[in-house]
Amino acid sequence: MLIGNDIKDAISLVWNNKFQEAENLLKDKSTISPRYSLHFAEIIFLRSFITADVKDTESALKRLKETRELAEKYISLLESNKTPPTYNQELKSKEEFKNNLLDCKLVLGDSLYMLAVLQLTRDHKIKGCFNLRKSWKTFEECLKQVKDTSSTIKYEEDLLECLHFGAGFFYFAMSIIPSNVIKFVELIGFKSDRDLGLQYIRDCSEKAGVRSAFATMVLLFNNLLLPRGLYNPTKHLKEAEVLIDDNLKRYPQGSLFQVMASHCYRKQCRVDLGLECMQRAIENCSALPKPPLIYSYELANCYLIKLDWSSAIGIFESLVKEENFQIRALCGLQLAGCYVMMGEPKKAQDAFTKIKDYVKKSSSVDPIILRQSQRYIANNGHFSAFEVMYIRRDMAKMERISAEKTLLELTKCAQQAGVEKPLACQANIGKNQPSTNSFFKSFSSLTKSKKDDLNTDNQIEDRASYLLLKGSVLKGIEKYEESMSCFEELMSIQHLLQDKNFYVPYCLYEMSESYFHRKQFDLSHDTLKKCNNHSNYDWEDPLKVKLRIIFDQQKKDGAGGGNQIDQEEEDQQEQPIIQSADQLENQMETLTVQE
Template sequence: MAHVGNGAGSLDDEDQFEDAFDRIPVASKMDLKTSLEECAIALNLVLNNKFSEALDLLKPWARESMYHALGYSSILVMQAAMTFEHKDIQAAMGTIKEALQTCQRFRKRNTVVESISSLVSKQADSLREEEMHAEICYAECLLQKATLTFVQDENMISFIKGGIKVRTSYQIYKECQHVLNMTQYVASNSDAFHQFEGGVKLGIGSFNLMLSLLPARILRLLEFIGFSGNRDFGLSQLREGAASHSLRSILCVLTLLLYHTYVTLILGAGEGDLVEAEALLEPYQEKFPNGSIILFYTARIALLKGNFEKAQLTFQQCIASQHEWKQIHHVCYWELMWAHCFQQEWLQAYRYADLLWRESRWSKAIYMYQKAAILSMMPEEDVKNTGENVGELFRQVEGLKQRLAGKSIPTEKFAVRKSRRYSCSTPVKLVVPALEMMYVWNGFTIVGKRADATEGLLITIEKAEEQLSNDPRPSEYHPDDQCLVQMLKGLCLKHLGRLLQAELCFTQVLSIEKRIRYDHYLVPYTLYELGLLYKQQGDVAKAIRHIENAKLNYKDYSMESRLHFRIHAALSNLKGSPVNTP
């Protein structure tokens, strides 16, 4: 059985794998070593866009081998999470239940979690390799089931059930780390042991990293039931896992890439380490030059660096690289839509928003709002040529919103509230709605990498500012619109290095706070941006004061949780202290 790439074997075995696509061996028995080898081949198939072949390889042993069960369910869960189709979610849920049963058969009768103290003190030496791996596989399967539980039903009971599964998984990882520490001297030369170690580092690293992102008020509650998180420790565990030659090294890499290219931007101030992201991706770009997942992250990094042209070309390559999973096309459409928005190429951006609306089930409300918002930025003649009615599109948004765990999704809720201006008997047009949504997704941080694009946005915003100033019959939304324009103008000026002018824009928003009637989110968000501006000027004390003002003195506004995530990241950085303790 051939070893593969970053899987069970060494890197030198990669060439063996490249010639093995057409002659994948069929195992006659399935011990732990063989299952790890086959799953390494399956993982390489996925990275080479051969999703069906990977499933065909894993399925025959999915009820006999814990790793085949985990691999098979992982692919189906990933597909279900991307399609959001009910039939895919149901199929994945059925598979994950079977995978849990398969893993359970290999677990010690008194599981690691149930009797860890006795295992560590008396039996750590004798704990069988299969039992160690069964714990890790079981924990991963539980996380997958929790993910599906969250999206399968929209009631609070499902949300609680998912939370319990997450907690059980977290406890298993913690105890496996304990076992790992106690048994390292016993089995440190075993390949199976290194695979177990890779699983622990992936789980412990991911949990610590993601928990460290949570605002203090949420984390205090989670710490009460046994959760804790440390960002630096989580990153170090994932980096060690990524540098290893275990089956899960690529999963550690993908987790770090997700953190640096998405999480830090949406839930932070955009402080992802793109140098590290590029270094992590480079070896895989050489091995899988046409792999859609690798191409996607290559394009995403180019976008974040402000190289919009390269990003657009690479996203197109990603789309052309495979046609089996249309869902990967959809995430590329989303990125291409924003790449064109950043350059104010509104017609091209509209076409991708329209493709998403027609093909993807992720969030019909957001896609409809994006279409309408982008069309609002275009000349009337161009809008007519599309055959769309902007007001009608906005009016459809509210009927498309979804619920998760019984609650509306915050970004959809925001889009619905903004769209209601078109439901009145006398509709009141939104001001630069596409730029407002760009801010919601922290897009100004990306545009700020390009002075030419930022100058272009500033010109558009100043035109809107002038129109508002010259409006002969200002509506009840007028103060809100003025504040939005001033905040966005301040952001452009900040990224252009015109810091004093940016400060004036932000303080102007704060000066008319009491006149705002609907968009109350603008004040705490402006305080946060003003805090970041003072940080840029080197006045840390002033920065902390303004950001804590936003945190402590405002509540019940749109996208409040998103701002609290960003505030948490900013204050942790400003105060120079670890996020939490492990």
């Protein structure tokens, strides 16, 4: 067997949070075997997502590059019918050569897409996209090798499972790439098939083999962390619950599955249970050489959902001291927002000011955070805490009691900002309305001082923020008429807002959801198109991913989607899993890049 029991034991240890024990099993052979090298690199790859530590990410990149180089070296030897010098015995039969060659190619494909994932998260878009392309071409070669009808070679089941997972992951990853990267992907010829990718990943998850846990984690990512668009999320949450329950029995110390359980509970409005899962996940990481900073961050956000600003502050204050924490700037932004909510404006201003020191050059998100912090310094950040919660979708679905508490807090913020009621400058909207934002400002500058202009601009933005946040909470508890009033007022003052703000596109999206729930499907679709026409605004990627998923749904359903969406979801659950390499090859041939 090319994937021996020691490798399978190491994989089980990793998913049970026993990273050091797993490394001890694999380390000796990691420099002489591509397969051992891959799983040795995977250990730090997974750990880097738990710690979110820059040094862990750099170590993962280093190990994956070493794996890639070793795999390429062995592929060259095996294609020349030479046994690699580190093998214990000479390969003699064609079947032995073919299985070993397939194994090395699969290792190469896996290492390339893992490299790409890390590079894309560090905003190295071009490197990431070309490694994705190389990964794709590698899996394509593997499929052709397995499909070869002139051969009677029997391939090991573990290898075929790895092939299905790799190809499925590739399909899936292409379908969720952020909008600021998609142009690079399209440029080099890729397309995507999210449903087919998920079919293969689901198949690997059910087989309980070498890629089962990885496949399950991808399914949970899809079910819990990706936006659902206009789908009813109930089926995805039920599937997630079953997967989490099964895997916690299999990996009782598996902190990653506890984290997913937390997300699942939060989406079901069972925040207290979600908080308990995060605490258990952190406890399960006590043996790690570095603290699970990303878990602490998620625990802080559980407290934010409960409006427990004080408990969240304690965690954020600790996290901003971690210089290598990849989302340190975001923690700083949320810390400052908590200070605002606790009535400590001086601490809030100091925290907003310090964010410039936390920004990392490798992050594509930190420049947005810096701009937002500067805006909050100017307008006192009345709604800053809730805006980040909104962007994270932590306000998307709340129990009625929690929603009502949130509405009360928003009202207090609006009163402090002086924007609880429509502003005086809104009085003449609709009558002699200025045609452009710049014209209005030029005209108003004749009658107002710069200080007055700044105060007015801040109040207009605060009013827009209040309307967006209040409307989204009302929509979440199905008060559609009241929420629509908020959204319509926001749209009526859009010409008064600063350029490139995110309030208008997000408002259009919220309106499209409201129209959909009121069964005004054509109006919902038209509003989505208007939303999609906006670009180059802060926090654009989360919304663009959501829009991409919705348009894909509507393309399958036809026209505006209508009430076919729920039925389509049921049909999707009943589709047979495509399992043969022949079928996968036929599907993937349609995506072949024209050389």
